[in-house]
Amino acid sequence: MKCRLCDSTAIAALPRHNSGFCRTHFIEFFQKQVRKAIRKYAMFSRKDRLLVCVSGGKDSLTLWHVLNESGYDTTGLYIDLGIGGYSRASLEKAESFAEGIKRELIVVDFAREYADIKRLAALSKRTDCSTCGVVKRYFFNRVALEQGFDVVATGHNLDDEAARLLGNILRWQIDLVRKQSPLLDSDEGLVKKVKPLFRLTEQEIAIYAFLNRIDYLREECPMSRGTTGLIYKDILNRIELESPGTKHFFYFQFLERRDDLFSDGAVERKDRPSLCRRCGMPCSEQVCAFCRLTDYLKRSGQTPDEPA
């Protein structure tokens, strides 16, 4: 296969675009998709200070790489959740990447200051993944607020977003469906959140990471095995094999038509945004999910240290 833009041999096939690219044009294509995402949603400009949430995996390190290459003012944020060897290995990847691009990496040692995720999940009777989600969302926002960042950027890709949409649709959670977006605007106590990789698939990100020698942790989080999110991704990949472009169409058409697709009557639960009585962070109840989680720790006799 030839590159669709020059005479070189294609090194990356893009079935959903029915084409392939050489190294140079693949990287151009990739950067163009990121630029398109940033522009379309007015995510940020070169004047903004970006907090890039990194896990040590391919999506988040690729995000940091492409934003840094594009000249944005970036700082990394890593949250150590205490998932044994996986957390140690992923912190190492994040640290050595930060060193390589000479940018600061902020590290929140959640496991040491509070508890490891598995313990907290067991105490609170939440699933591991939902506990992890509460903790990460809380610190993404709090660190950004306290340290004056303008935007929080995460490495969510097209596969993540399409899988999430499918899961919410299968349960007809229209309130969640209508909120799903590559951009969550700032609000009282809430820093703007963006997903600049939402136009790119996992596979495309893996190719970009490979071509740019990004040294990321290949191991998946051991707690995510068999979770519904991964199953929905697998399922969409199977449909994609049969009908290339379905995943892209499903999510992009949703974004285009979201405001016209669903009726207002379909939203059951209206969020009343407010601030947590305890910590002052935004939440939809009187006490935020993070404070309720750490209450379990206090009740179990392990009082957390002074919060990070």
Added chain:
Amino acid sequence: MKCRLCDSTAIAALPRHNSGFCRTHFIEFFQKQVRKAIRKYAMFSRKDRLLVCVSGGKDSLTLWHVLNESGYDTTGLYIDLGIGGYSRASLEKAESFAEGIKRELIVVDFAREYADIKRLAALSKRTDCSTCGVVKRYFFNRVALEQGFDVVATGHNLDDEAARLLGNILRWQIDLVRKQSPLLDSDEGLVKKVKPLFRLTEQEIAIYAFLNRIDYLREECPMSRGTTGLIYKDILNRIELESPGTKHFFYFQFLERRDDLFSDGAVERKDRPSLCRRCGMPCSEQVCAFCRLTDYLKRSGQTPDEPA
């Protein structure tokens, strides 16, 4: 496992209901689901003449069995589509079932009077399955109209309906989504169509067929291999294994909330129902899809005999 209603050993597990039934109570459960479907959508009464569309497979013969056992006035309709040995074998199953319950079976020999589906699909450049769909829908309605039936009943089950819904949602075909229903009411030239098995899964139907010694054709239609409909069914079954009840919830919640879920603005194409200039059957264009199909035959030099 014990039957949830008596002390006997359960012979059928129903994970989505988190229970199991003995033979007697499974058949009761099955019949109750059919009664519930008929009542909720006011599908038909014992005064109506029902045309039951049968393919020789488990769903349609089970439908005929359960409606006949329940005392409804039923006649079978079989359309021979000329799919080689598969059509011969399925006609035999339908004929011997009709004999067994002493009901009439109307047979339309489409392949002899027009052409076999594969040839027609090739001529018209449609897929096999969509060609078959046009032909079947046409004759279901035409035979019912001409012979004075009140209702056309088909064996579509929960798996069929959920898979169809998923396919339409992945393409955001909201006009098709909003029309999907276990009941299509009668209209000018259009006989009422119902799907009394929509509350039951394929597996439940297979158990009912087994318990009632219904001799059906186990072979799947050779033209359906690898079609997206089958892939969506597989996919929903995979999700079902992980989270029992998802398929049920996805389709039943849709039925409950359909009118409130989607906004009117989401429907792009409005059907203008009219009658085909050529054959007088209902259609959304000036000439119906069936007449357009048979035009290809005429143009190819094979003029169909006098229509059945």
